Amino acid sequence: MESSKSLNECKCRLAMGRKFVVGGNWKMNGTKQQINEILSFLKAGPLNPDTEVIVGVPAVYLDYVKTNSPANVEVAAQNCYKADKGAFTGELSPIMLKDIGVNWVILGHSERRQIFGESDELIAEKVAFALSNGLKVIACIGETLQEREAGKTEEVVFRQTQAIANKVKDWSNVVIAYEPVWAIGTGKTATPQQAQEVHKALREWIGKNISQDVANSIRIQYGGSVTGTNCKELGSQADIDGFLVGGASLKPEFVTIVNARQ
Numbered sequence: 001m002e003s004s005k006s007l008n009e010c011k012c013r014l015a016m017g018r019k020f021v022v023g024g025n026w027k028m029n030g031t032k033q034q035i036n037e038i039l040s041f042l043k044a045g046p047l048n049p050d051t052e053v054i055v056g057v058p059a060v061y062l063d064y065v066k067t068n069s070p071a072n073v074e075v076a077a078q079n080c081y082k083a084d085k086g087a088f089t090g091e092l093s094p095i096m097l098k099d100i101g102v103n104w105v106i107l108g109h110s111e112r113r114q115i116f117g118e119s120d121e122l123i124a125e126k127v128a129f130a131l132s133n134g135l136k137v138i139a140c141i142g143e144t145l146q147e148r149e150a151g152k153t154e155e156v157v158f159r160q161t162q163a164i165a166n167k168v169k170d171w172s173n174v175v176i177a178y179e180p181v182w183a184i185g186t187g188k189t190a191t192p193q194q195a196q197e198v199h200k201a202l203r204e205w206i207g208k209n210i211s212q213d214v215a216n217s218i219r220i221q222y223g224g225s226v227t228g229t230n231c232k233e234l235g236s237q238a239d240i241d242g243f244l245v246g247g248a249s250l251k252p253e254f255v256t257i258v259n260a261r262q
Helices: 002-013 032-044 059-068 092-099 110-114 120-131 145-149 153-167 192-209 212-217 231-235 255-258
Strands: 020-025 053-055 075-076 104-107 135-139 173-176 219-222 242-245
Touching: 002 219, 020 173, 020 212, 020 219, 032 053, 032 059, 032 255, 053 173, 059 075, 075 145, 104 120, 110 153, 120 153, 120 212, 135 153, 153 173, 153 192, 192 212, 192 219, 192 231, 231 242, 242 255
Parallel strands: 020 053, 020 242, 053 075, 075 104, 104 135, 135 173, 173 219, 219 242
Antiparallel strands: none
16 A cells, blocks of 8 residues: 555656656765765666766866766756855856856755855855856755754745745756755654655645745755665655755765665
């Protein structure tokens, strides 16, 4: 009965045209030697051709990974700024990323919010600017443990999404990554049912506050300690359209996660 339900959920998602998408966020990890090892297991795969695969790479290695990654793996920057150029020491612009063939960027990751103090407003401006310059965006949202325990999960993710919605009209090149901050790098993870509840609530909110077409088509990833062990059950949920993976994306286990829907 459970497998039949999962099959029906997958058929529903496919009917909406939502292709499964798995991102690997390498964060501040990797040397050329380590990156070559990662590229080796990505090339060996095999990776599910029905899943879109994107790796988020430290800035210094973007060009190298773009040049050497397999054709079925896209490359993303982990951040970029809201200007073409200028006196912004340490920042990257969308134009620079496009110039080396990088078409994706991760914006609003919880570490950018929590450690570097990026506001909802700044993240929204960066998302809008990246989109206007032809990049595709993984836009991250999510609540802290304190916010979850206070019963504010939906309030937080709706507020963060609303900030982006205030700046963005065309959502066709946006993937939303819901990442419960309390489940990142802690070994904790939301149960598939908990994750599905938030994804479902967010999709319903988008339908009411943005449009039903966007709600039906936008892909919402789950990003909270996804592993090769829990990926299949998480991936079978009706409103989970992929994953944004941290540490596991540095290991061969990432191939298992990419293939969660097979």
